[in-house]
Amino acid sequence: MHPVLVGREWRPANAVGEFSAHDPNTGESLDEKFPISDWVDCDLALTASxxxxxxxxxxxxxxxAEFLESYAQKIDDAAQDLSELASRETGLPVSPRLLEVEVPRTNGQLRQAAAAARSGVWREPVHDESSDLHTCYGPLGPVMIFGPNNFPFAFNAISGGDFAAAIAAGNPVIAKAHPDHPGTTRMLAELAHAAASEAGLPDATVQLLYGMGPDDGLRMVGDQRLSAISFTGSRPSGMKLKAAAEAGGVLAYLEMSSVNPVFFLPGALREEGSKLAQELAGSCLLGTGQFCTCPNLCVLVAGDDCDHWLSEVSTAMADREPGVLLSIATLRSLERSVAALAAAGASVVTGGARLDAPGYRYQNTLLSCTGETFLASPSALQSEAFGPATLAVVAADEEQAVSIARAIEGSLTACIYSATDGSDDQLSSSLMTVLRRKAGRLLNDKMPTGVAVSPAMNHGGPFPATGHPGFTAVGMPAAIRRFAKLDCYDAVRPERLPACLRTPA
Amino acid sequence: MHPVLVGREWRPANAVGEFSAHDPNTGESLDEKFPISDWVDCDLALTASxxxxxxxxxxxxxxxAEFLESYAQKIDDAAQDLSELASRETGLPVSPRLLEVEVPRTNGQLRQAAAAARSGVWREPVHDESSDLHTCYGPLGPVMIFGPNNFPFAFNAISGGDFAAAIAAGNPVIAKAHPDHPGTTRMLAELAHAAASEAGLPDATVQLLYGMGPDDGLRMVGDQRLSAISFTGSRPSGMKLKAAAEAGGVLAYLEMSSVNPVFFLPGALREEGSKLAQELAGSCLLGTGQFCTCPNLCVLVAGDDCDHWLSEVSTAMADREPGVLLSIATLRSLERSVAALAAAGASVVTGGARLDAPGYRYQNTLLSCTGETFLASPSALQSEAFGPATLAVVAADEEQAVSIARAIEGSLTACIYSATDGSDDQLSSSLMTVLRRKAGRLLNDKMPTGVAVSPAMNHGGPFPATGHPGFTAVGMPAAIRRFAKLDCYDAVRPERLPACLRTPA
Structure with a gap:
């Protein structure tokens, strides 16, 4: 059984159990054993942090900054091995997905975080000489990160955007490995630990636990020694962690679920319906639909072309090779979600069942319902079906399309496709006003699945998509602000000010 | 019974009860009756918001901006009447406290918020032309504000800093009046409502409820129609509202309690002990100790001068005329707090009892204990005694003083008085590192009770002082950020961008 990284070093876990990852292509258990820690490990990690x-x-x-940069370099150097192992654990293809896309993205984030740490741009100093007040952001305190299963590098608790942002602001991190790819996480932690030692960072700047019992997990996230948790995953797990953390006054940054509505307005379908059917199918099925920004809901307005267009989408989805899902839990959750959508009144247009094949596979699935049906059960009909499935809602008219927009819960993204000839402008304008409140990122004429790592990106949104719509999880330096505390120095003697405040603007 | 301001107008309340304010100088009930609303009023207010x-x-x-400015002007014009009424309800003196200090502060905040609304400085646009990504802060959504009793204007739910900040970002406000000064709040609401109508703001931009049953209150703060609550008051009430709001995904900004530790290092007491004894007594008793930044805890290091200095503080406190407390609840809470401190091992040096006089009065009170006693029950010995009381902790040595700092909970402020001759520098440096994590504002050689309204102010701090140490409740434009949502526009057609994003930097 693998050791845990607690305090200054790798050490045998105080384990209450063990687990292994599975190969999603076959469903078979992989060989390596990882420990589920008891409270002793949790407590040691918290104190050390x-x-x-x-x-x-x-x-x-x-x-x-040196740590972040040398860690990025070590990941580059080990990219082939990391990608092969991650592929075994997640079913995601080595190339181009892991090796050419996700590794460079991950290293880019680490290097952008290094640049922000070095420049101090995230500190945002404010001076008021006349009152002798000087304010800046400073480190928040220990951060515990729960990464998701769908990006084993770019959102990994020990290498992803949250990790990079928390470290850039000078906070220690306790990473909780996702149980679907513990081996990948272990390999990353080895690299991180070596890089942290070489850069002379304090012991326990980076720690790793593979798992803990549910009670210990909830106890840990509400512990006063922590300042924040950051979680990306399912809504039920996120809500439990949120309640436990917030009861203890620990900040909870969460990315929980998002249906990412896409509105196809009548003029847009008239102008380029076939192209948009392909775009939608492609976006829905990217990464086997396991992107946080996957469009799980699309809305159109009833009209002559509507049925034809849905049949085009259906064909486009059915024509594409189904991918493999990340885990048996993902497969079961998708089955439950599609059943729940059907129970709430949606009809299956194509797909809707598990594939008769080895491993975790599900048909590419399109469902549909009327706007009336949707508005009768808006909550049930927008439960996220994480995977290759989307629900098309056909509004009776433009007014109902706006009502549907109003009934949509907080989402990471919301998108409007509209005509170039101005015929959709009035509806588009009404929808923009409503959807601005519903999503962190508004798109026009573009699918939401690409998330650029840019200072102007917002990967966030209103509850229940995240826990706070004022913050983004992607994009430096903004993502760092989540892990920063506002520090005001009032008549503090100049030599005691932090370096970033010593030279007034 | 007074009507409530719900929807577009003042209307009779759907009341489940009524209450009146009391004159703190006599304890007698004032004449006017205010309603406790039932769920019908709450629901109407939420929908309208x-x-x-x-x-x-x-x-x-x-x-x-015009609304905020004309409202400020109306408050100026009515300042005398407002101050007399507020004085009757709170016992705070008309002059200079209410008329010359708090009214100008309140209007200054409203005018600073107006300037921020007009300039859009709070929107912080970020452009990435190469990715066609444009991001800015936008309005968050309906905000419900619970103001405290201790600043009937400057922190009032319908005129204070939270109100000004929420409105500046374009959010409607539902104000919940504090039951200690409903008449003052009603008069302010009349002015606000008139100003909002004149400025052409939407109906229900400003609404007012005087109270609701506890169940309805908790139901209201977790309602999906709200985006945030902002609360200033006691920790038990704050924690209940926090749990209810956060369970519904509503953001909870809270200012709950703070002991505001002040460390008097040995050299400082040697250099100017008598002056500091007067400063401490003055700060502790300012506003009868009913400031959020009142120093409720001071720490010194055992030595020859220690007993003498404490007797100087004791005399300074006993010599000052005791003030009147805001309410019977404040008086009872102070009695309970002093009893709890004593039960945990603190000794009363001076005061410690209710005054035998009409109204709500308590002796100016100094308690003390050893560092060892404090470290045995750190939690019990730092429960906030809101009112004219402070606890002096005498550390055995410098090392123990640092341990005490480590045991202190999150606070709004933390202060260090140290010698000018360098003799305290080593201890001061150790304390600064520890205290930075404990407080939102660090002070040197200065009492914490003055809170300048400055862009470089931080009136905030780690839990349990507030709910999020990354935000300030005082100082424009930073205070506005609490009520802002991050909005990203991805390939959005230029004519659909908000005005603040149309001219790239």
Whole structure:
């Protein structure tokens, strides 16, 4: 059984159990065993993290930046091995997905975080000389990160965007490995631990646990030694962690679920319906539909072309080779979600069943319902079907399309496709006003599945998509602000100010 | 019984009960009756607020600024009447406290918020032309504000800093009046309602309820039609509202309690002990100790001068005329807090009892304990004694003083007084590192009770002082950020961008 990374070193776990990952292509268990820790490990990690936080306050930002950069380099150097292992554990293809797309994205995030740590751009100093007040952001404190299963590198608890952002602001991280890819996470943690030691960071700046019992997990996230948790995953798990963390005054940054509505207005379908049917199918099935920004809901307005267009989408989805899902849990959850959508009144247009093949596979699935049906059960009909499935809602008219928009819960994205000839402009304008409140990112004439790592990106949105619509999880330096505390210095003697405040603007 | 301001107008309440304010100088009930609303009023207010939020999105920022400015002017014009009424309800003196200090502060906040609304400085646009991504902050949605009793204007739910900040970002506000000064709040609401109508703001931009049953209150704060609550008050009430709001995904900004530790290092006491004894007594008793930033805990290091200095503080406190407390609840809570401190091992040095006089009065109170006693029950010995009381902790040595700092919970402020001759520098440096994590504002050689309204102010801090240490409740434009949502526009057609994004930087 693999050791855990707690305190200054890898050490045997105080385990209450063990688990292994599975190969999604076959459903077979992989060989390596990973521990489920008991409270002793959790407690040690929390204490070590609190001590590391104080030491990190006295650590030069250059050392933090060097760590992030050398860690990125180590990931580059090990990219082939990492991608092969991650592919075994997740079923995601090595090439181009893991090796050429996700590894560079991950390293880009780490390097952008390094640049932000070095420049201090995230500190945003504000001076009021006349009142002798000086304010900046400073490190928040220990952060515990729960990464998702769908991006084993770019959102991994020990290498992803949350990790990079938390470290950039000088916070220690306790990473909780996702049980679907513990081996990948272990390999990353080895690299991170080596890089942290070489950069002279305090012991316990980076720690790793593979799992803990549910009670210990909830106890841990509400512990006063933590300052924040960051979670990406399912809504039920997220809501439990949120309640436990917030009861203890620990900040909970969560990315939980999102249906990412796409509105296809009548003029747009008239102008280029066939092209849009292909675009929708492609976006829905990207990564076997296992993207947080996958369009799980699309809305159109009833009309002559509507049925024809839906049949085009259906054909486009059925024609594409079904992919493999990340885990048996993902497969079962998708089965439950499609059944729940059907129970609430949606009809299956294509797909809708598990594939008779080895491993975790499900048909590419399109469902549909009327706007009236949707508005009768808006909550049930927008439960996220994570995987290759989407629900098309056919509004009776434009007014109903706006009512549907109003009934949509908080989402990461919302998109409007409209005509170039101005015929959709009035409806588009009404929808923009409603959808701005519903989503973190509004798109026009473009699918939501691409998430650029840019300072102007917002990967966030209103509840229940995330826990706070004022923050983004992607894009430096903005993503760092989640892990920063506002520090005001009032008549503090100049030599005691942090370096970033010593030279007034 | 007074009507409530719900929807577009003042209307009779759907009341389940009524209450009156009391004159703190006599304890007698005032004549006017205010309603406790049932769920019908709450529900109407929530629906109207959600509709107002959508309309406000289409309202020019200039109209919002005009509202804030004309409201400030109306408060100025009515300052004498407002101050006399507020004084009757709170016992705070008309002059200078209410008329010359709090009214100008309140109007200053409203005018600063107006300037921020007009300039759009709070929107912080970020452009990435190469990716066609444009991001800015936008309005968050309906905000419900619970103001405290201790600042009837500057923190009032319908005129204070939270109100000004929420409105500046284009959000409708549902104000919940504090039961200690409903008449003052009613008069302010009349002015606000008139100003909002004149400025052409949507109906229900500003609404007022005087109270609701506890179940309806908790139901209301977790309602999906709200985006955030903002609360200033006691920790038990704050924690209940926090849990109810956060369970519904509603953001909870809270300012709950703070002991505001002040460390008097040995050299500082040697250099100017008598002056500091007067400063401490003055700060502790300012506003009868009913400031959120009142120093409820001070720490010194055992030595020859310690007992002498404490007797100087004791004399300074006993010599000052005791003030009147805001309410019977404040008086009873102070009695309970002092009893709890004593039960946990603190000794009363001076005061410690209710005054035998009409109204709500308590002796100026100094308690003390050893560092060892404090470290044995750190939680019990830092429960906030809201009112004219402070606990002096005498650390055995410098190391123990640092341990005490480590055991302190999150606070709004933390202060260090140290010698000018360098003799305290080592201890001061250790304390600064520890205290930065504990407080939102660090002070040197200065009492925490002054809170300048400055862009560089932070009136905030780690839990349990507030719910999120990344935000400030005082200081424009930073305070506005609490009520802002991050909006990203991805390939959105230029004519559909908000005005603040149309001219790239």
């Amino acid at each position: 609190a001590a590391a936080a104080e030491e990190l306050d006295l650590t030069p930002p250059d050392s933090i | 959600a509709a107002a939020a959508e309309e406000l999105d289409l309202t020019p920022p200039d109209s919002i």
